[in-house]
Amino acid sequence: MITRTGCAGRFGTLLISAEILPTPRPKEEFCRYKKGEKCLVCVNRCPADALNAEEFDKEKCYRLLQVNAKAFPELDNQYACGKCTTGPCSQVSSNDSANRDWSCLETDKARIKKLHETDL
Structure with a gap:
């Protein structure tokens, strides 16, 4: 989900007995691709090819x-790499994010795949 303040993710779960009303979802679309702009930086950054314009494959x-946990056991178990949440939409509230050149991020996916092919 992308909100006015940027990308949102779940860092954990906290169970409580209190009833909390859900926050209404925004009516405005903040994803640049879904607003009709040419973007998909998040899709291009995903080293697992788990993200596309329509869905996210959590498995x-x-x-x-x-695979990363086996290659880097000193980092403990990771629950997200976060590469899909660090593009222009993650900085929705920043005035200059729309003017920034994000093309450098698109090469990240190929670089990470090459690392995994050679090191594992």
Whole structure:
């Protein structure tokens, strides 16, 4: 989900007995691609190919995280790499994010795949 303040993610779960009303979803679309702009930086950054314009495959993402956990055991188990949440939409509230050149991020996916092919 992308909100007015940027991308949102779940960092954990907290169970409580209190009833909390849900926050209404925004009516405005903040994803640049879904607003008709040419973007998909988040899709291009996903090293697991778990994200596309229509959906996010959590299992595919998690499989790559497990590969990473075996390759880098000193980092403990990772539950997200976060590469899909660090593009222009993650900085919606920043006035200059629309004017920034994000093309450098698109090469990240190929670089990470090459690393995994050679090191694992």
